[in-house]
Amino acid sequence: MRQPAESWLTDMDGVLVHEDHAIPGAAEFLARLIERERRFLVLTNNSIFTPRDLSARLARSGLDVPERAIWTSAxxxxxxxxxxxxxxxxxxxxxxxxxxxxxxxxxxxxxxxxxxxxxxxxxxxxxxxxxxxxxxxxxxxxxxxxxxxxxxxxxxxxxxxxxxxxxxxxxxxxxxxxxVGKPNPMMFRSALNRIEAHSETTIMIGDRMDTDVVAGIEAGLDTILVLTGSTHPDDLDRFPYRPGRVLNSVADAIELI
The missing domain is CATH 3.40.50.1000 (HAD superfamily/HAD-like)
Known part of the structure; x- marks a missing residue:
């Protein structure tokens, strides 16, 4: 049985934002992480931008994510x-x-x-x-x-x-x-090292079974699939593995923090 979550990793696109628009509940989710003093990182395979660039992009969407809390494939x-x-x-x-x-x-x-x-x-x-x-x-x-x-x-x-x-x-x-990036679990292991977290007490939230969820499983993390991105309920049976939970959106994860 897993221990209560002390740290969180979350994908960015499809979980927190669509293009330049925040997904409902994302701001409240991030605020709860900060309020409860949970270690967290926002992950993205996008290597174009620096964490400072992405922090500014998220701020324009109404999401407060400091650059130190962003981990990119770069x-x-x-x-x-x-x-x-x-x-x-x-x-x-x-x-x-x-x-x-x-x-x-x-x-x-x-x-x-x-x-x-x-x-x-x-x-x-x-x-x-x-x-x-x-x-x-x-x-x-x-x-x-x-x-x-x-x-x-x-x-x-x-x-x-x-x-x-x-x-x-x-x-x-x-x-x-x-x-190096998702679905290579090394992306998650390096993220855990960044925030000095342990896989047994970390949850990964993603919107894709073939990258976020499978890499999270292989890195030893608990996983949550949200249905606000590219994976739909009908897609789940195509994969031989399952996330720990399936939620409609990141808003439904707030109560887990």
Whole structure:
């Protein structure tokens, strides 16, 4: 039997916000965490933005989340690389979220004989940059990607994301990347380390069975699936695993804190 929850991890999009609009109950959920002095992190596979950027975005939606309480796939990737090879070098396809995270762990960004090629999210993929990445990987650089998501949302419809570009690079190099973000449970383990929490007393809230829930289970966390995102009740039977709870929205989790 699990112990009472002392710490919380929650996905961002589909749990707390839709685009730039807060999901009803999200502000009250976050306020209860702070009121009860629970350790928590808001997680996202989006590697474009820094925690400061995301904190400001959430504030515009009416949600008060300090930047220290945000954990991105870029931060998880930087933590992983720093552990693998402290003070290494990387060629990065990505934006400020990824480059800032690598600078903060002491990495050098270079296009000359890097230790790693790191692929993150960007709104303007460059054919020239992808070609450079392919040649560096063929030359011996190890291939890392922030997350395997093949598409991302936009107001106009789906956009190609990190997983799609990774597949292109893999086709050209025959080298599979190591994905650090969800559904890799390492994303959650590094988050737990960040807030000095234990898996046995932590709950993960997500809106996707194939990323949030499965990674939470594999990391040893209690899990909650909310139905305000991409997973619907009819989808549950397609998966061979189950979340600890299924709730209509994060508003229904307030009483659990």
């Amino acid at each position: 931060l998880a990737t930087a933590a992983f690389l720093s552990d693998q090879q402290p003070g290494g070098s990387a060629y990065v396809i990505g934006e400020a979220g990824m480059t800032t995270a690598l600078h903060e762990v002491g990495y050098t960004l270079t296009d000359t004989a890097p230790d790693f090629v790191v692929l993150g999210e960007t709104r303007t993929y460059s054919f020239e940059a992808i070609t450079r990445a392919i040649r560096l990987i063929l030359g011996g650089a190890r291939f890392i990607a922030t997350n395997p998501d093949v598409t991302g949302p936009s107001a106009e419809g789906p956009l190609p994301a990190t997983g799609s570009v990774a597949a292109l690079i893999t086709a050209a190099t025959r080298r599979q990347p190591y994905f």
